Amino acid sequence: MIVTYQIEDFCSPCLIPGQFMMDRFENIGRPANMEWPHKHNFYEILWLERGPSKHTIDQHSFELSLDSIFFIAPGQIHELAQEGDLRGYSIMFTADFLAMGDTSQETLSQLSFMENTYQNPALALVPKELDALFASLNLLHTEAGRIDRSANVIRHLLLVFLFQIKRMVAELPVSGKDNLQVLTVKKFKKLVESHFKQETRLSFFAESLFMTPAHLNEVVKAITGKTAGETVRERLLLETKRMLMHGHLTVGQIASELGFADFSYFSRQFKKQEGVSPAAFRKMKAD
Secondary structure, eight states, X not given: OOOEEOGGGSBOSSEETTTEEEEEGGGOXXXXXXXXXXXXXXXXXXXXXXXXXXXXXXXXXXXXXXXXXXXXXXXXXXXXXXXXXXXXEEEEEOHHHHHTSSOOHHHHHTTGGGGOTTTOOEEEOOHHHHHHHHHHHHHHHHHHTSTTOOHHHHHHHHHHHHHHHHHHHHTSOOOSOOOHHHHHHHHHHXXXXXXXXXXXXXXXXXXXXXXXXXXXXXXXXXXXXXOHHHHHHHXXXXXXXXXXXXXXXXXXXXXXHTTOSOHHHHHHHHHXXXXXXXXXXXXXXXX
């Protein structure tokens, strides 16, 4: 079985536990006897300056070229040849880390190129964009390395960096099409975004996509590494956390807004996932 790593499995002084890490690739501490190939449950962007001759992401194999960026999405299988010789930068972050800020979901949806990595996992940097992008990379690295680093500052610098990449990706010619499984996952995520407050039944999403729940779970897990049910629950949990951090509704009002008729059940489910009650989570994030 292919092992799946989490951000917590790696170590660096430039770390926000479980959410974000950035450092020189050669300086990051890795799990003992790290297995190749492997998967992540987070996004990773590699800016390679020098390294192995070949990088394989799912079925795509690439020869390394100077100043290339590789995108690795959650659930993808990837492998680096001669990993010990690699030089450059690694940026690791979860979808929650980006979404936990006050950035709108509509803004985040514009970063769809991160979901297209099954088709185009690599980007060769062109000279006219290189200086500006590297300046943003340096700002991000500097902030991540501060003792008093700010998650909000890092989040906004990361968004600037990602939107610069988006502009570069938009200029590339479209080559090929997503396979059927990737298209299904994209449709599923759009449905979840539109209906997660009203619908948590997997059967609803499966029927909307003309599939059985078992088949939908199978397809989503093959592409993202998570089941369809986990995806729906995580989206609901993310919205809960965003409302607790950035909204002014009471915990009871949030539970009602998210379709929970039983406040106690809502609190128990949140504590089961986060280890603290909704009220304690709000206080912890406000401190």
